[in-house]
Amino acid sequence: MTQKTKIMLALKLAFKNLxxxxxxTWLNVSVLSFAFVIIIFxxxxxxxxxxxSRRDTQEWETGKGQFWHPEYDRYDAYTIKDAHAPxxxxxxxxxxxxxxxxxxxxxxTAFPQGRMQEVIIKGVDPEQTVLKLPTVTLVPSGDIDYAIxxxxxxxxxxxxxxxxxxxxxxxxxxxxxxxxxxxxxxxxCDVPTVDKGQIYLSLDVLQKMMGMSNEVTMLVAGNxxxxxxxxxxxxxxxxxxxxxxxxxxxxxxxxxxxxxxxxLIIALIAIFDTQVLSIFRxxxxxxxxxxxxxxxPQVVGIFTVEGGxxxxxxxxxGAVYGIPLFLLLGKVGISMKAAQMTDMAIAETIYPxxxxxxxxxxxxxxxxxxxxxxxxxxxxxxxxxxxxxxxGKLQ
Amino acid sequence: MKKIFMLFVSAIFLISFTNPNAxxxxxxxxxxxxxxxxxxxxxxxxxxxxxxxTITSISYSAGNKQSFIEYxxxxxxxxxxxLKLENQLWIYSPSTDRIIQISGHMLRQSVMGSDLSxxxxxxxxxxxxxYTANVTGNETIDGRNTYVLELIAKVDNAAYHxxxxxxxxxxxxxxxxxxxxxxxxxxxxxxxxxxxxxQGRWFPMSMVYKDVLKDGNGTEFRITSAxxxxxxxxxxxxxxxxxx
Numbered sequence: 001m002t003q004k005t006k007i008m009l010a011l012k013l014a015f016k017n018l019x020x021x022x023x024x025t026w027l028n029v030s031v032l033s034f035a036f037v038i039i040i041f042x043x044x045x046x047x048x049x050x051x052x053s054r055r056d057t058q059e060w061e062t063g064k065g066q067f068w069h070p071e072y073d074r075y076d077a078y079t080i081k082d083a084h085a086p087x088x089x090x091x092x093x094x095x096x097x098x099x100x101x102x103x104x105x106x107x108x109t110a111f112p113q114g115r116m117q118e119v120i121i122k123g124v125d126p127e128q129t130v131l132k133l134p135t136v137t138l139v140p141s142g143d144i145d146y147a148i149x150x151x152x153x154x155x156x157x158x159x160x161x162x163x164x165x166x167x168x169x170x171x172x173x174x175x176x177x178x179x180x181x182x183x184x185x186x187x188x189c190d191v192p193t194v195d196k197g198q199i200y201l202s203l204d205v206l207q208k209m210m211g212m213s214n215e216v217t218m219l220v221a222g223n224x225x226x227x228x229x230x231x232x233x234x235x236x237x238x239x240x241x242x243x244x245x246x247x248x249x250x251x252x253x254x255x256x257x258x259x260x261x262x263x264l265i266i267a268l269i270a271i272f273d274t275q276v277l278s279i280f281r282x283x284x285x286x287x288x289x290x291x292x293x294x295x296x297p298q299v300v301g302i303f304t305v306e307g308g309x310x311x312x313x314x315x316x317x318g319a320v321y322g323i324p325l326f327l328l329l330g331k332v333g334i335s336m337k338a339a340q341m342t343d344m345a346i347a348e349t350i351y352p353x354x355x356x357x358x359x360x361x362x363x364x365x366x367x368x369x370x371x372x373x374x375x376x377x378x379x380x381x382x383x384x385x386x387x388x389x390x391x392g393k394l395q
Numbered sequence: 396m397k398k399i400f401m402l403f404v405s406a407i408f409l410i411s412f413t414n415p416n417a418x419x420x421x422x423x424x425x426x427x428x429x430x431x432x433x434x435x436x437x438x439x440x441x442x443x444x445x446x447x448x449t450i451t452s453i454s455y456s457a458g459n460k461q462s463f464i465e466y467x468x469x470x471x472x473x474x475x476x477x478l479k480l481e482n483q484l485w486i487y488s489p490s491t492d493r494i495i496q497i498s499g500h501m502l503r504q505s506v507m508g509s510d511l512s513x514x515x516x517x518x519x520x521x522x523x524x525x526y527t528a529n530v531t532g533n534e535t536i537d538g539r540n541t542y543v544l545e546l547i548a549k550v551d552n553a554a555y556h557x558x559x560x561x562x563x564x565x566x567x568x569x570x571x572x573x574x575x576x577x578x579x580x581x582x583x584x585x586x587x588x589x590x591x592x593x594q595g596r597w598f599p600m601s602m603v604y605k606d607v608l609k610d611g612n613g614t615e616f617r618i619t620s621a622x623x624x625x626x627x628x629x630x631x632x633x634x635x636x637x638x639x
Contacts, residue, residue, distance in 0.1 A: 078498055100587040114610030168582065173551040242546065307628060347533075 006298065014306035018313070021274075025310070027222075028274055031343055032187065032267040032314035037322040039362050044326065045334060046256065050249045051353055053190070053345040054242055059132045060194045063101065063220040067233035072217055074237045075140040080105055080120075081394025085216040085232060091219060099225035102216040103128035104206050107254055108169035110199065112157035119153075121169065121196045123243035130222035133194075137184040138202040145205050148183035150195025153184045165200070172211045191345040192219055193271075247255075264366070267314075268373045275307045275377040287389030298380045307374020309368040326354055407423045415529035417544055423567035424560075425521045427596045432457040432627050436620040441509045442612035450507060451619075461632040472507065476637045478516055484513055487637035494637050509614035510583075510606040512555045515554075521547060522560075527571055533564070535589065540564040555582065566590055566597035581607050 011248050056063070072083035087095065087102060094100040104123035109116055124131070126138040149159065161166060161183050168178040181201065189195050207213055219233065229237045247276045279286070289299045333349035406596045432596035434457070439450045441443055449500050450472055456462040466472040472491035484497040497513050522528075536539050541561040557576040561570050572585040583606055587599035598621060605613035632637055 109608075111608045114608075115607075116609045166580075168576065168580075168608060171577070172545075173553075175548065175551070175553055175556050175576075176576050177577050177578055177583055178576040178582060351612070 003073040006301075010298075010302045010305045011129045011309070013302050014309045015104060017278075017306050018309055021278075022330060024274060025313070028267070028270045028310050029317055032310055032370065033261035033271050033318035033322075034294065035260070035263040035267045036314055036318040036362060036366050037325070038367070040318075040322065040359060041326070041329075041352065042256045042260060043253070044354040045350060046249060046252055047358065048349050048353040049252075049336075050245070052347045052350065053249075054100075056190045056347065057193075057242060057345050058238065060191045061131070061220075062384060063130050063222055063237060064225065065221045065228070065238060066236045066241060067100075067219040067221065067230050068236055069217050070232070070234055071354050072313075077107065080107055080217070083217050083305070084212055085213045087216055087219075088231070091230065094225060095125065095128075095219075098129045099222050101125060101128035101220040101222065102203060103218050103220060104203060104210070104212065104215060105217040106169060106206065106210055108167050108199075110157065111168070112159060113168045118185055119167070119199065121206060122165070122198060122200050122306050123203040125199050125203045128222050131202060134185050134187050135200065135202075138200065138205075140202060140205065144179050145179065145181045145201060148185050148187060149179040149183060150198065151186055151188045152184070152192060152195045153198060156196075159169060159186075165199075166236055169209065169210065175269040176208065190347045193345070196343070197284065215268065228307070245345060264369060268369055271307055271310050271370055272373045272377060274310075274375050275303065278306070279303065279377055279380055283384070283389045284391075286384060287391075288387050290384075291390060296381060298349050300375070300381050301380060303378040304375040308367065308376070310374075311370035312368075314366060315363055326352065331356070410600070414528075415542075417476060417530045417542075418523060419532065420542055420544060420562055421436050421523045421526075421528050421546075424530070424569060425523055425563055427553055427598060429459070429570050430596075430623040432622075432623070432625060433621045434627065435618050438615075438617045438619060439509060440615040441507065441618070442614065443508070448508075455627050455631050456540060457627060459521075463631050463636060478632065478634060478637055479631060480489065485637060492638075494634060506630065510604045510609075510611070511614060515604075516582075525550055526558065527595065533544055536561055539566075540572060541570055563590065563597075568597045570599075583607060595621065595623045 022354045068081040069085050071079050074080045084104060090098060093100070095102055103123055106121050106123075108119050108121045110119045111117075123132060124135050126135045126136070128135055133146060137148055140146065145286050151159075152161070157165070158265070163183050164180045165183065166178060166180050168176060170176055173264075181199070186245065187195075201209075203216070207215060219230070286299055289302070294302075329352050335348070336346050337348055402524045418584065434454075435454045437452055441448050443449070447495065448469070450469065451467045452464050454462060455466040460479075460481050462477075463475040464476040466550050472505045474487075476487040478482045478487075486495050486497055487494045506515075525548060528544045530542050532543045534543050541563055542623060544560045544562060546558040546560060555574040557575050559571070559573040559575070562568070563570055568587065568590050569585075570587050570590075572579055572582045572584040572587070574585075576582050583604065585605070587601070588603075589601035590597050592598075598618075600618045600621070602616040603613050603623050604616065605611075
């Protein structure tokens with residue numbers, strides 16, 4: 001008998017025995033297929049969230065990287081006061097080419113409906129195209145200073161387009177100033193750090209308000225900007241700027257893996273249990289195989305393949321109901337409205353992303369783990385005496 | 396036309412003749428309001444939308460660079476201490492047993508929900524050092540004659556670009572003060588009353604601070620005991636005193 005014939009024989013026997021077991025097999029396969037589908041679904045959802053959030057954050061906030069004033073630290077509000085410097089001619093040329101979007105940041109207090117709210121004011125060039133912000137509405141008209149805010153900010157301050165908002169700030173010397181601004185537009189953005197507690201004004205307007213002519217806090221790089229070495233500005237790449245998002249995704253994946261592991265363990269325990277029962281009940285069959293000339297390892301192989309074949313059936317069954325389900329979810333998405341209230345960058349609807357890598361890794365994980373738990377009880381066969389096995393004696 | 400012009404010139408002459416020099420007034424105000432050091436026991440009544448709460452405290456100040464405040468009641472605030480040295484401010488909270496430095500953005504937040512920000516507490520330079528004053532007229536407040544002074548910042552780093560101040564013509568104590576933004580927007584209003592003579596100087600024992608940009612009835616500050624030019628031990632103005 002060639003090796004190939006032996007394998008084919010083992011597979012044939014395994015599938016015949018599995019089908020013969022009927023409901024027991026299908027129960028095991030169902031549980032395993034459920035674990036299989038859940039693993040793909042959850043990871044697909046996280047990957048979909050990750051892709052959307054990265055894309056949104058880059059489009060709305062980080063661009064292709066940012067150049068920070070050396071004093072600036074986004075986690076330390078105390079640094080904002082001193083983090084500003086004039087733009088060099090080289091930078092101004094890049095701004096004109098729309099390769100860089102300059103941003104000036106300052107802190108202020110807004111007074112919506114007589115309430116007091118600390119806000120961050122960002123001055124952005126109305127003509128910039130690097131970020132998705134609708135800055136074109138900031139183009140000044142007459143004496144009115146226009147502002148744009150996000151939906152979250154508008155809801156928290158109860159503001160609508162056309163409303164006026166009184167803001168108070170301190171200029172570069174620390175002198176208080178106050179004036180009314182008018183809300184020109186309210187944008188909808190899935191990145192809370194672009195929206196919450198933030199007001200966007202025209203860069204020129206904010207520079208005048210602060211007495212910081214031509215000065216900015218940071219420069220956001222667009223697709224066309226490739227120079228990463230601007231003198232006196234620190235370049236922060238996407239890996240740095242998206243590190244928080246990566247950490248959240250990793251944490252979510254780690255949390256999800258516990259749930260996936262538990263599901264898989266339940267399915268594998270069922271297979272293990274089935275294997276133990278099979279070996280106990282089918283001793284005569286084992287003895288017959290050995291009597292017919294099969295070596296013990298070959299018999300162990302048959303039983304291991306039989307157990308492992310659960311995973312193949314589970315994969316097929318999972319595909320039967322999983323593929324339509326995944327296609328549907330990929331089209332309609334999953335609502336994440338509740339999660340939008342948090343500080344995480346998350347879209348209102350997440351569209352899961354199922355990569356080939358994810359599917360292959362999950363199949364591999366299910367098949368390997370099912371095979372291992374099938375092998376463990378089958379090892380007992382190697383210690384059986386064929387004569388006793390044929391008699392069906394308990395060993 | 397000639398008559399009107401003469402009348403106008405005479406009016407200006409009369410005002411300038413009857414009103415003393417604005418800087419002299421400010422000097423007298425500073426002499427009343429500033430001291431080498433002082434110890435106040437006070438009540439701060441914060442009027443909220445629905446209720447009011449009273450916080451009592453004792454404060455020690457030396458010049459305008461050092462000050463130490465200990466809150467005595469209510470129980471929730473009892474033991475909270477604040478220390479200001481130059482332009483740095485620390486707060487000690489007994490519930491956390493920690494000393495926190497207040498700086499940057501946090502300085503703009505209100506002190507215990509009042510209309511006063513930490514920044515307001517920090518900036519207590521003499522008016523004459525920051526502003527150029529002009530007497531713009533006379534008004535009566537609560538039956539007291541006052542000089543109305545317009546103060547315009549002469550330094551770059553004044554918190555308020557200009558102020559309007561009503562000074563009692565006899566006691567040289569401000570009875571009302573309005574602070575304006577560079578744009579002319581009125582930001583804060585302080586009303587001072589219950590002027591008493593303490594150790595030879597006139598001093599307002601009651602003040603109402605109002606942030607006019609936000610709703611509410613402002614914050615009352617009543618001094619129950621004021622002592623000037625006392626001997627204050629040096630250790631009071633150290634961080635170690637916060638935890639004592």
